[in-house]
Amino acid sequence: MIRIAVANQKGGVGKTTTAINLATALAASGWKVLLIDFDPQGNASTGLGVERATRDRSSYELLLGECTLAEAAIATRVPRLDIVTATQDLSGAEIELVEHERRTHRLDAAISNMPVGRWDICLIDCPPSLGLLTINALVAARMLLVPLQCEFFALEGLSQLLQTIERVRGRFNPGLSILGVALTMYDRRNRLSEQVAQDVRACLGDAVFETVIPRNVRLSEAPSHGVPALIYDHRCPGSEAYMALARELIGRLPKPAEAA
Template sequence: MIRIAVANQKGGVGKTTTAINVATAIAATGRRVLIVDLDPQGNSSTGVGVDQNTRQRTSYDVLIGACSAADAVVPTAIPRLSLIASTVDLSGAEVELVEMEGRIHRLDTALQAPAMQAYDYIIIDCPPSLGILTMNAMVAAQSLLVPLQCEFFALEGLSQLLNTVERVRAGYNQRLNIVGVVLTMYDKRNRLSEQVAADVRAVLGKIVFETIIPRNVRLSEAPSHGLPALVYDHRCAGSEAYIDLSRELLGRTEPHARAA
């Protein structure tokens, strides 16, 4: 089982869009995939069509120990893709977990249960912060996927994220690595996007994925229909980019894998 946290403390960079579309693309290759929605906004849950009224057991319940991870899993309409949903209740976990034993290991412990070994990939969608929820994700994950928006302040705050990764690696999870940085919201008509992409590659080198995710209206429309873009319009530029990104990701996490 490969666990990947999708994280960046900056909001609006495409974390959820990346999480649900990468998960969908990997599931399309025949692998069993689970999304863990660890954001109180619950956008990943909405984005794969799981209605608020059906979210009876959630990631909040898993973290506080009210149910097992397996009991919180719900199917989605996408073959081989399942979900542990989120609701606004999760915002309270930031406070409640402070008093709990092993507060940053709770997700890791829950995902180690034998029933969870049925999944080939677990994709954890993190909130836009470096708080206790994101720390839980980093402790539970083997790899970190970082979406980075092609804008002027793209690298601002990245050093803080990298420092947090180093602290987690040193103190809690030695196996944690950054599997890659993906450039998102690239506008080929805007010279700034091109310059930012070049600057990011100059600073970070090969850690940056070759695939760039463009600004694409179909990517923005898809969540309102409760669908990943790959299902909503698999031929749009955004969907094609996420398919390419998923191939790269499989190549980095499974060196001998062949993406279907």
């Protein structure tokens, strides 16, 4: 199963929106997709229409070993897309795991214990921090997708994230690679957006996806309706951009049967 962490320690960069809509696009392309909501805010779960009262077995119970991945995963309204939900309890997991051995490998172990074949690909929606939850996701993942907002401070945050990735590679997961950087919240009317995009491409080259995600009100509205933007309004510029990004992403992925 292909494992991708969607991470950026800076909040408000479109990380969860990217995770939800790419998961939906992959499912629509015929992939069997699992989305793990690993953010205590639980926005990915809300964005896929899972009510908080129904989140009985979440990523918190999974991380603490109180349930298996198969027990935690539930179906969504999107065919071929399952989710492991998140609750506020997850915010206390870092403290509770202090005494556990291999606390950085808890999510990796939970995914590795899953029998092969149920899902082709797993996306992990990380919290906006570089704490133990994100480290668990980076250890469990084989590839990293970085949504990057087209604003000035984004470059500074990217530098911090790249340093963390190198530490994770050195200590825990030498096989972790960067699948790509997705430029989000791009405003063609704003010269700063274009300047940031040029700077990121100059720094990271081909690691940056050609597709950029524009600022789009429909992307912001969709979560309140409990559906991905690709279902809420598949013709809006944001949805069309995410479909293009998904096609580009698929081109960078190994075939499901080739994935570890």
